[in-house]
Amino acid sequence: MTPFNSQDLRKGFASFATGVTVITCIDEGLNPHGITISSFNTVSLEPPLILWSLKKHSRLMPWVEVGKKHLIHVLERSQEDLAMHFATVKVDQFASIDHKLAASGLTQIDHCVAYYECETVSVHLGGDHNIIVAKVINLKNHPEKEPLIFARSKFVGLDFSEIKFS
Numbered sequence: 001m002t003p004f005n006s007q008d009l010r011k012g013f014a015s016f017a018t019g020v021t022v023i024t025c026i027d028e029g030l031n032p033h034g035i036t037i038s039s040f041n042t043v044s045l046e047p048p049l050i051l052w053s054l055k056k057h058s059r060l061m062p063w064v065e066v067g068k069k070h071l072i073h074v075l076e077r078s079q080e081d082l083a084m085h086f087a088t089v090k091v092d093q094f095a096s097i098d099h100k101l102a103a104s105g106l107t108q109i110d111h112c113v114a115y116y117e118c119e120t121v122s123v124h125l126g127g128d129h130n131i132i133v134a135k136v137i138n139l140k141n142h143p144e145k146e147p148l149i150f151a152r153s154k155f156v157g158l159d160f161s162e163i164k165f166s
Contacts, residue, residue, distance in 0.1 A: 017151035020079075022086045023052065024107045025063040025070040032107035033060055034093050036086040038150050039129075040072065048136040050116060053129040059089070064132055066120050071106040074114040075148040077157035082109065083148065104138070113147045115140040 004012070018038040025033055035054070043049035050072070054060060064070050075083055086093065098110040104117050118134035125131075149156045 014152050017149050017156070020075045020083045020148045020150050020155070021052070022073045022075060022082060022109060022112075023064075023070050024073070024109070025060060025068065026106060027063050030105070032094055033063065034086045034107070034109075035060055036083045037072075043133065049121070049133055050118060050136060051131055051133045053126065053131050056125070056128055056130050058130075061130065064120055064123075066123060069104060069106060069117065069119050069137075070134070071102060071104070071108060072116040072118060073109050073112040074116075076111055076113050077146040077148050079111070079148055080155045083150075083155065111145075113142055113145040 019040065021037050021040045022034050023037050027033060035058070037052050037054070039053035041051050043051050052072070054064065082097070085097065094107060099107050100110065102108040102115075102117070106117065108115060115138075116136050117138035118136055120132055120134045122133045123130050124133070146157055
């Protein structure tokens with residue numbers, strides 16, 4: 001193996017295809033915030049745990065600390081524009097986005113593949129990011145919809161009709 005730099009590492013990481021999510025949370029004034037995240041993984045079925053990563057100094061960190069709730073949206077194949085929209089900080093992020101207020105008080109973006117309402121149970125330092133471990137407390141899933149995938153620095157989709165499961 002040869003030495004590598006951060007650009008090499010970024011390109012190497014890009015070879016691993018991931019789903020694309022938008023995570024919404026609310027601040028102390030009940031204002032909604034959202035961010036695009038592809039570093040999302042399942043951890044455990046019992047108890048139902050997931051993890052995701054957020055830059056250590058992200059403006060959202062105070063609103064996803066231990067005990068805080070957030071809503072993870074698995075984006076649908078046609079929602080590339082939403083992924084890009086929430087990838088950068090904007091004033092009034094939800095002004096032009098189809099959404100509603102979920103029973104939990106969190107902002108729910110319409111037409112996603114799945115929704116995981118979560119509560120943060122622990123936060124771990126991981127280099128320049130925080131690893132957020134959260135318990136899933138509610139779930140909505142739409143298996144008929146196709147998820148948006150990100151690989152090699154571009155959005156792609158899967159055609160499940162062509163995949164053969166054995």
